[in-house]
Amino acid sequence: xxxxxxxxxxxxxxxxxxxxxxxxxxxxxxxxxxxxxxxxxxxxxxxxxxxxxxxxxxxxxxxxxxxxxxxxxxxxxxxxxxxxxxxxxxxxxxxxxxxxxxxxxxxxxxxxxxxxxxxxxxxxxxxxxxxxxxxxxxxxxxxxx
Numbered sequence: 001x002x003x004x005x006x007x008x009x010x011x012x013x014x015x016x017x018x019x020x021x022x023x024x025x026x027x028x029x030x031x032x033x034x035x036x037x038x039x040x041x042x043x044x045x046x047x048x049x050x051x052x053x054x055x056x057x058x059x060x061x062x063x064x065x066x067x068x069x070x071x072x073x074x075x076x077x078x079x080x081x082x083x084x085x086x087x088x089x090x091x092x093x094x095x096x097x098x099x100x101x102x103x104x105x106x107x108x109x110x111x112x113x114x115x116x117x118x119x120x121x122x123x124x125x126x127x128x129x130x131x132x133x134x135x136x137x138x139x140x141x142x143x144x145x
Contacts, residue, residue, distance in 0.1 A: 008089050072117040079110045
């Protein structure tokens with residue numbers, strides 16, 4: 001049974017017995033080889049104790065500054081961007097089951113990050129009480145006099 005090319009956004013049919021179409025036939029091998037090479041280089045650096053040599057000093061400084069912030073706004077925004085991309089790209093041409101699982105994971109991650117952000121800002125109790133009150137009113141349980 002023919003299947004679509006595994007390259008996101010490609011509408012061509014995959015070659016027989018392969019995941020990609022003719023135009024993207026080298027994507028799988030090239031991506032896998034590059035990933036294996038980077039993993040092996042990282043493993044060698046970790047074993048030799050030179051992990052810091054793999055990251056430039058300026059990048060380490062930026063990571064340190066961003067990591068010192070007690071805010072998750074950028075992470076939440078990045079997760080939302082990824083969620084929109086998954087819905088736009090994979091939702092149209094991807095595997096529906098895999099897309100649904102990815103969307104569920106992203107929504108769960110966003111929810112946990114928002115809860116953590118609220119906990120960090122100290123508004124979790126107030127927001128939770130307000131949300132619970134709203135839910136009870138919508139269910140018709142909060143209007144009783």
